[in-house]
Amino acid sequence: MRWCVAPWLQVAGPIAFAGCLGVAPVSPPPGVGLSAAHAEALDRRVAVGDFALHIRCVGEGTPVVVFDAGLGNDGTIWRQVQREVGGISRACVYDRAGLGSSDSPTTHPHGNRQMARELYQLLKNAGEPAPYVLVGHSMGGMNIRLFADEHSDEVAGMVLVDAVGDDQPERFWALLPAEHLAEFRTGVGKIEPGLDYDTFVAGFADLRVSRRSMGDRPLVVLTHGKESREPRMSPEVAAQLAQAWREMQSELPELSSDSLHFVGRNSSHFIQMDGPRLVSAAVGAVVDAVRTRSRLDPEPLMSLGSRYEP
Numbered sequence: 001m002r003w004c005v006a007p008w009l010q011v012a013g014p015i016a017f018a019g020c021l022g023v024a025p026v027s028p029p030p031g032v033g034l035s036a037a038h039a040e041a042l043d044r045r046v047a048v049g050d051f052a053l054h055i056r057c058v059g060e061g062t063p064v065v066v067f068d069a070g071l072g073n074d075g076t077i078w079r080q081v082q083r084e085v086g087g088i089s090r091a092c093v094y095d096r097a098g099l100g101s102s103d104s105p106t107t108h109p110h111g112n113r114q115m116a117r118e119l120y121q122l123l124k125n126a127g128e129p130a131p132y133v134l135v136g137h138s139m140g141g142m143n144i145r146l147f148a149d150e151h152s153d154e155v156a157g158m159v160l161v162d163a164v165g166d167d168q169p170e171r172f173w174a175l176l177p178a179e180h181l182a183e184f185r186t187g188v189g190k191i192e193p194g195l196d197y198d199t200f201v202a203g204f205a206d207l208r209v210s211r212r213s214m215g216d217r218p219l220v221v222l223t224h225g226k227e228s229r230e231p232r233m234s235p236e237v238a239a240q241l242a243q244a245w246r247e248m249q250s251e252l253p254e255l256s257s258d259s260l261h262f263v264g265r266n267s268s269h270f271i272q273m274d275g276p277r278l279v280s281a282a283v284g285a286v287v288d289a290v291r292t293r294s295r296l297d298p299e300p301l302m303s304l305g306s307r308y309e310p
Contacts, residue, residue: 038060038090038127039059039060041056041057041058042055042056042057042092042126042128043055043056043057045101045102045103046122046125046126047125048118048121048122048125049106049118049121050106051097051102051103051104051105051106052102052103053094053095053096053097053102053103053118053122054075054094054095054100054101054102055075055092055093055094055095055122055123055126055128056075056082056092056093056094057090057091057092057093057126057128058082058083058086058090058091059085059086059087059088059089059090059091060089060090061088061089061090062089062090062129062131062291063089063090063130063131063132063133063156063157063287063290063291064089064090064091064092064123064128064129064130064131064132064133065085065089065090065091065092065132065133065135065283065287066092066093066094066119066123066128066132066133066134066135066144067081067082067091067092067093067094067135067136067137067140068094068096068119068134068135068136068137068140068141068143068144069093069096069137069138069140070137070138070139070140071138071139071188071191071192071195072099072191072192073099073137074095074096074099074100074101074102075093075094075095075100076093076100077137077270077272077273078093078135078272079093080272080273080276081272081276081279081280081283084276084277084280085280085283085284085287088283088284088287089133089287090128092123092126092128094119094122096115096118096119096192097110097115097118097193097194098110098192098193098194099192099193104193104194105193105194107194108194109194109195109196109198109199110192110193110194110195110199111195111199111200111202111203111206112139112142112143112146112195112200112203112206112207113146113203113206115143115146116143116144116146116147116149116150117147117150119143119147120147120150120151130151130154130155130156131154131155131156131290132154132155132156133155133156133157133158133159133283133286133287133290134147134148134155134157134158134159135158135159135161135279135283136158136159136160136161136163137161137162137163137270137271137272138161138162138163138164138269139164139192140161140163141160141161141163141164142163142164142203142204142207144158144160145158145207145211145255146203146206146207146210148212148214149210149212152212152214155214155217156217156218156286156290157217157218157219157286157287157289157290158214158217158218158219158220158255158256158286159219159220159221159222159279159282159283159286160219160220160221160222160252161222161271161272161279161282162222162223162224162249162269162270162271163221163252164204164248165245165248165249165251165252166204166207166208166211166248166251167204167208167248168204168248169201169204171244171247171248172241172244172245172248175237175240175241175244176237176241177233177237180232180233184197185197188200211255213255213256213257214255214256215256215257216256216257216258217256217258218256218258218259218285218286218289218290218295218296219252219253219255219256219258219259219260219286220259220260220261220262220282220283220285220286220296220301221249221252221253221259221260221261221262222262222263222264222271222278222279222282222306223245223246223249223261223262223263223264223309224263224264224267224268224269224271224274225263225264225265225266225267225306225307226264226265226266226267226268226274227242228268249261250309253309258289258295258296259296260282260285260296260298260301260308261308261309261310262278262282262298262301262306262307262308262309263306263307263309264278264305264306265305265306265307266305267305275304275305275306277304278301278304278305278306281300281301281304282301284300285297285298285300285301
């Protein structure tokens with residue numbers, strides 16, 4: 001179910017805040033075994049230090065695809081996409097600390113670097129082997145990039161789903177009227193246990209400092225194309241926010257020399273719900289490029305209600 005603290009209070013694309021809930025199979029080339037990742041379904045809580053996180057994995061094969069949700073969302077946000085991706089490779093979703101079936105965080109504040117480290121430890125303790133294709137929505141895009149910063153040799157590729165930009169506080173939130181920004185600052189801590197606004201902002205500073213090229217590892221960037229405006233916000237401010245978001249999105253493909261950028265014309269910020277086939281196709285393209293050691297093929301995404309941004 002989709003829910004909102006306030007329609008415009010979003011971390012990512014201009015007017016939605018948090019909440020809610022087919023790609024053709026990719027055949028591995030000869031010599032690429034699918035037994036490296038175990039085939040049995042996994043749905044349990046796994047100890048990570050002094051607390052436990054919930055993880056659910058389906059399918060089989062490598063690379064293992066790992067999904068990280070946006071602010072305030074648990075792993076169920078990926079339900080439809082995980083089912084489709086599980087038909088082509090091992091696909092894992094999880095609940096961050098304090099969300100879904102996971103324990104509350106034991107460290108406060110609970111910042112994004114810590115979230116990324118907990119995800120890495122969860123995968124290791126659950127026996128899910130590298131290499132990983134990481135998929136991050138909204139704030140989850142920051143988390144998987146911080147993951148890759150510390151474990152780049154274990155990350156084979158990435159999909160950023162309407163993910164936050166490096167300068168989100170300065171270029172997006174700074175455009176909000178004072179009363180809206182105050183509401184957002186209060187809302188962050190209410191929906192993401194252990195995280196407060198200042199810690200969140202510090203995460204972006206950490207992201208900029210640790211920003212590194214992915215080299216030629218495959219990267220697909222997906223951006224929402226369906227705009228909406230919260231009634232309390234003026235058309236002028238909404239237009240400024242939309243423009244800032246588009247500009248930040250256009251910079252994300254620069255992280256890799258092998259990247260594709262698609263805009264989901266009919267998708268809001270939650271592309272995995274409005275256009276799940278587009279997200280699944282993006283993951284499939286990255287998985288195929290990793291397995292075949294070839295460059296990304298845009299063709300599977302071209303016909304899925306999206307616009308290619310070369």
